[in-house]
Amino acid sequence: MVSRRDFFMGAGAITAAVAASSVSRVSLAGLPEPVIQSSPETMAPLEPNTGRPYKPVVTLNGWTLPWRMNNGVKEFHLVAEPVVREMAPGFNAHLWGYNGQSPGPTIEVVEGDRVRIFVTNKLPEHTSIHWHGQRLPNGMDGVAGLNQRAIPAGKTYVYEFEAKRPGTFMYHPHADEMVQMAMGMMGFWVTHPRDAHPNIDEVDRDYCFLLNAYDVEPGSYTPKIMEMLDFNIWTFNSRVFPGIDPLVARKDDKVRIRVGNLTMTNHPIHLHGHEFEVTGTDGGPVPRGARWPEVTTDVAVGQMRQIEFIASDLGDWAFHCHKSHHTMNAMGHDVPTMLGVDHRKVVTQINSLIPDYMVMGERGMADMAEMQMPLPENTIPMMTGDGPFGSVEMGGMFTMLKVRADQPAGDYSDPGWYQQPEGTQAFEWTGPLQEPSRFKSEASTGKPAVEVQVRKPTGHSGH
């Protein structure tokens, strides 16, 4: 984190882009110091040293915004501004965010807190903030034009309300929303319960992150803001596997993971090796009698979900979106299926024109992870996360739950790869093999194993 002085020095670097919206030092007098973060690391939880006590969350590859107490009011200062987000080592995106990063910092408060948030707009256009899921006065809800005037470039507005109900929330612009969210403007908000709550358990680890998606063409830096569906960068907190940190737990820890979805499609979030319960939704904690076990929970657009489980089983367990296209990185979708197509002859001819051209996809896309093909500048290759036994062949919305017996309490650092005990891993069978009997019967008919029936459309051509 950097001081206000560093903030102003750093802000100078982007002044050229936002000259029209630069904020004078005088106008910031009396505001809480804007704390800026640009490291992509997962920051240690921010232990509260003023206000009501609570057990802080850990924001995956992110951080929590410090506050100041002013006559019993918790004051925060968000700065909406252009940022550079390292989505993975070697791949930087030019986004819009808050306080140096996209997503913006997590805001943590306690049920019943009076909250005052100063929002300074250093974007080249107007903005506003909607406090997604909160109970608050209508004029604080942040829909530009409906609840307030949009915050002009260069101006600071103040939002103030009581954090009425405990739970998992988000914040995002409600002005030129499509562009500003496509550029990465969003953040997490957690309201902790004030006292012991019948439907909210204490947990040992409390992780949170947002699902977000971008359309960044290979070789470029700025997301295409007009995209509706065909995104190519699927992220947890604007980080792409293998650039995402693991979720670390000590054996038998009670773990909570909070997920918010600000993409334009749903994401079935899937955990291996454990079953969990959804303990909270957008509307608050789920009554205990209404919970049921899952290993995958769908997080629809605009929704928040809290899952909880006991980290009972040692290992490195995959945790990912189950839409397989969302566990890739930058890829084109208009690519023909080449499975089973032998195009070696064609490649020889193409190579005389384009020497770098390679055969891809005729055995499957694992080729993509195995070979290092020439890439444009500032692009993350597809599916290149390596594990202890080779390529994981995953990217995008993928990380691991790492459960260890000896992880120190409060230590969220990566413990490295799990050492599987002898005799507990899948292994090659070297004994005798029986041919499947169906192949013999098929061979006797003289017919190929797979038949393709081509059915040509008839009639109804007027549709």
Ligand SMILES: [Cu+2]
């Ligand atoms: Cu997904």
